Amino acid sequence: MRPRDIPVIDTMLGVPLKEDRSDWFNFFKPLLRDKESLSQFSMPAQYMFRNIPNADGIDDLPGWTVSEMDRFGIAKALIGYVEGSPLNDIVRDRFADRFFFDMPVDPNGGVDVIRAIRRAHAEVGIKAISVFPCGCVPQVPINDKRMWPVYTTACELDIPVLVNVGVPGPRVPMAPQHVELVDEVCYFFPELKFVMRHGAEPWEELAVKLMLKYPNLYYSTSAFAPKHYPKAIIDFANTRGADKILYAGYFPMGLSLERIFTDMDAVPFKDHVWPKFLHENARRVFQLD
Template sequence: MAINKNIHTIDLMLGIPEQEDRSDWYKFMEPLLRDEESRSMFKMPAQYMFKDIPETGSHDDFIQYTIEQMDRFHINQAMIGFHESSEVKIEAAKNHTDRFFFDLPVNPNIENEAQNIKRHYETYGIKAVSAFPSGMYPQIAINDPKWHPIYEMCVELDIPFFCCVGVPGPRIPMAPQKVELVDEVCWYFPELKFVMRHGAEPWTALACKLMLKYPNLYYSTSAFSPKHYPQDIINFANTRGIDKIMYAGYFPMGLSLDKIFSEMDSVPFKDEVWPKFLGENARKLLKL
């Protein structure tokens, strides 16, 4: 059921590699890494959690390489983290709008970040904003007022905010990402479309309770292979959360598409859940 040419599939977390060595993707986290093993993990700071992190190799055209990987598994579109300094991302945004759309990673520690979001929206057509509260330095909790200008801009532009929640994989403090903090944000900004990323563990039952409570709160499955999807999330998708749960992978950061889709058929979603999970919910939320 999972690999189906007739289902418009959207991956809400996929990366375009730009070189064989991807270690520079995680330099922003270096000030937070205190133990020697984390500092020496050359592939990613949460390397201990993942087996067989994909090797993308060297390619003349990394965009075409990424599209070929998507085509193998009938992924029609993918959301990519945008960086204005990246020539590859600029090219993808200009010439491959049929396959890629973009989220802008943000950090409230940066002055005028809200206006930066608006500029990227107007210039590059970003579809969403994303954040890793535990990964920025200094850390800023999800409900900290420093986020308010960013939340307000997302509401103004009517674009969703994708946010890592739950215990982070890297050995850094979890306090900024406690799921309970999402409650205050959704209460204070009822029009904000907030999408939980990276598991929400160990508070998945609370995540589901909050999704019942708030109409604009959603969940994406990023960084989890299908055999590790939390049972609370599966149960919620099969019942009252059919419109709230969305597929996101983690290629090539930590998971291969081969691994993800080899496990996908074992996920016990009801038949009517699959089209919504794989694409329909994302299309509606992001107005694709």
Template structure:
């Protein structure tokens, strides 16, 4: 059950740091209209601040964000990562071939503009996945809403996964768009779709496991969870029938330091055969990363 230390880890949730608190706050403006409480609107540096401590995502002005991330990856044995598409990540992919893989935001409220944008980003940058934050849409859009269906169809056409939040949302806004039961009907309607549940699925992790057993295309990544808080249902599933379904995703630097993640990771009770799949092999297969060169 020991965690291997020489495996060439793939992190499915890497970001880039901000050079000021003001820049950080502005990054969350896209869903500010969904927030009502005073702390979220006036006091917090980021909307889920009550859940995280000592977030390491602000660096000194003049720091090269790409080089800063590469040095962190090297220090913790992270060979490759997936990250959102922006100027930093496009440059990182060009300067460090094979290490950075790009994921495109997909806003269901923009209809066919989102479909055309996904196709453009696939053609120009070979994005390996689309990503949607249902509770963070303005207005909010549920996982099973008809507005999501063009995105799912486009992912099938492009042969890329959709990464989508499941479970209670962190920022203080309604969680109904991310109720895990909605994944069931979507996968019924799109049996070719590869879907990766992000951000925990809590408190419906038992249901998430049932749905992963049911639907071949449904997977799970550990985004936004410190290893000591990985849901027990997910660990149990990985150690039994789900070794091919569970993938490592950190939340650096948006919420968790790599120091904390890799300090706690060896204590996760995965079976020996699960570790290589969790840390590397499943990500290579599900996101077809070997084809992104």
């Protein structure tokens, strides 16, 4: 059972500004084709999740988010930075000690994306860049030449890049996120800190082999309830990979913190893994000191 005295660092959390959070997913809506995804889902992978958190009737959504973090011992959380969003000022004015930013990007934007990353790093100190290859419009494979400037910039700024890997939840083609594509990126960018997001399934054993191979390759547990953490990942954390696995939730996009932390107690991590998984690895990789 996990220790209760570890201050948790969550490496994927959302702070809603309004009850309808569909704008979080609108960027890749042009890729969707089936009627259910387009007209019935409140989020594009809704068929995979039960009891998605509901914030209806809550006036202070950022405050509600922080109160939920307090309930479950989350000291800090990584959230997405969007240029011009009022959330940026809310976080810095009210909750600067509770959040740090990653910047989601679509590499199709070319050099404008690189300029935006550099601005965000200079102005707010973003701690990471994130990319959803299957959600880019058009899609961008993990090892595509359009990704190369993003990886180069991450190396120059000495910040990690967070990349979705494995079969995506939304009903879009999966080829851009095949885990084998990570191999080429790590080969050409040995100093790049690359964090695999969203499971790597069904290639989680390949993800483990690649983490053994490359010292700067990591895995986060984003978008998975703990009862569904892949066995290969748990076994790796308990043996040679304790320094490689980072906790990430998916609140409130798909999972409640109550569901996550109730399930967490049954995860069979060894005692020495828990502080690294919940806190130390994230502090090191994102240079939070």
